[in-house]
Amino acid sequence: MTAALPSGSTQEAPVRFFSFHLMPYPDLPPDYDGPAWITCPNELFDPRLGGDLYNRYIDELVYAEELGFDGVCVNEHHQNAYGIMPSPNLIASILARLTSRVRIAVVGNALPLYDPPTRVAEEFAMIDCISGGRLIAGMVVGGGPEYYSFSLNPAHARERFAEAHDLILKVWTEPGPFEFTGKHYKLRYVNSWPRPIQQPHPEIWIPGVGSLETLEFVAKHHYAYMGIPYFHINVFERMFAMMRDACQKEGYDADPLQLGWLVPIFVAETDAEARRRYEEHFWYFVRRLLPGINISPPGYTSVRSVENIMKNAGTFALNLETWDEVVEGQYAIVGSPETVTELLSANIERLGVGNLLGLFQLGTLPAADTKQSLELFATEVMPKLRHSFPGALDPGASVGARAEDRS
């Protein structure tokens, strides 16, 4: 499953195309002006609508396989309207069954929220088995709001993450049973059934917003770094440059497959039509679903990383006011197939990324618009980008396999 790409220089950068779903709640009442996170009253969640949404959103992800995408992505958030997917593993296991070819990226499980985190090793291994070895295992510290929602001490977030990561990798790569005694987790019998199909372990992705610790961690382990959106394009450029530096410090050149760019995309027949149909849904996302996402609990980020993150905070999408700003900062790539192709092509080059994670459904964007945009992207945009970035023709490519190939 993880056949290496044909050997070639990094200049002919491969690109893999993923369809990412946040599974947003599109029906917050107009008179609710509070945050979408932590304390957003759950009376506002209509379970019948919720059921429809889950099924619709799963359909949208499954459709991406039919359209020729290389993979699909889901992620984990709790107690919020921004993304009603507290368990991405449930959705990923459904996708594992309903698809047969695409990589299934869970981006990721918030490791410190699982106690013991062997649960993550088990569930990821299950998804990998059910999917025939198509899982991409994302691991994340978890967003600031989760530390309120779980009453989990944010000052322990980083060390819990590191310890949970070490434990999960050990579960996958060393024979059990064994004893694990860390600071936060003390387990006498670690012996996960099942084990993942992909050996030594599934490809690992780490999403981030530019914290130095995370970049260094990803570089050290040769994992892939997924830049989380909603910042000005310049911020991504700096972030990926930092990632390349971090890899250099570890003594190697970053593989483009180690870099991923998550960006909202909407394609329609013309630029004007695209904006006309998309803009209100984008603003629902920015003004109704983002508020509260950027809360940073005390001790969650190191002082040196906070300094770096603060520099970029002014460009966070929550501060957007006009469509011109959206276009200028490329917070979303919206337009005709030609425009979208041109912008994506330029940015893939500029950022040097090997994974494009398109967010095709956003905010209140209805099913029909999402479907049409996906289709236009798949038929009019993706083929041209594949032509420009030919490495993408092998969907089995993975960071691990390429690293192995080089060594």
Place this chain on the structure above:
Amino acid sequence: MTTLARHTLDSAVGEIEVHRAGSGGPAPVVYLHSAQGEGPGMVLLEQLAETRVVVAPLFPGFGSSEGLEHIDDIEDAAFHVLDVLDRLDLPWCDMVGLSLGGWMAAELAVRWPERVRRMVLVNPVGLYLRDAPITEIFGRAPSELAGELFADDDFPIAQLMRAMDGMEADPSQIPFELVRPILQSQAATAKLGWSPYLHDPKLPSRLRRVTAPTLIVHARKDGIVPRVHGEAYASAIPDAKLVDLDDAAHLAPLERPDEVAKLVLGHLGD
């Protein structure tokens, strides 16, 4: 008034900052600060130092005090304070603690009652009372907190906190040197009080072990800790009484140093 001098002390967790002045009195007064990290330049301490030895250590994560990475919870904090007392050569002392510092003083006094001669707890956190929660302090806008921490809107720190409003939208506008100490002290407070929220479930049943005559001060305009917390401390500690302070809020020792000094000296004796 007597100005406190800054010293450093090698503790088990790292070098910490200790402010100290004065002489005389039946026992040195050790002041344990709140989550604000107050101490240096504090009028109350300067007043106490006129007649007493005053020692104010800054907890790891506050000021230049190191070692927060070795502290995980309130029990570690109690052992840290014990270590500081040992290294300061204080076999016993009078303890004054505000809020978080009051909680630390209580945690110390239940474990090593012989180390505390007399004790004053001002608006202490540390207890959980079902229908009287401690107000959320994490993730709140400074302008909102100002009204809960201070009785007087015009008090300089309260004004400063209100001026910080609106800066959250673009934190890059705030000079990082102003932010750094706040981040560190908030991280320290989170380590002790994120969860369980600013309390120790085991503390109530242990308070009977306190031998020091204890004064609990409740500020009537405290927007953080309800009065019943003071009552609970006063009824669980064998020799304790509760007094109310008018026109003062959570950070009463900053806002009303004269009144607090009078209460403290009245309780500790000359």
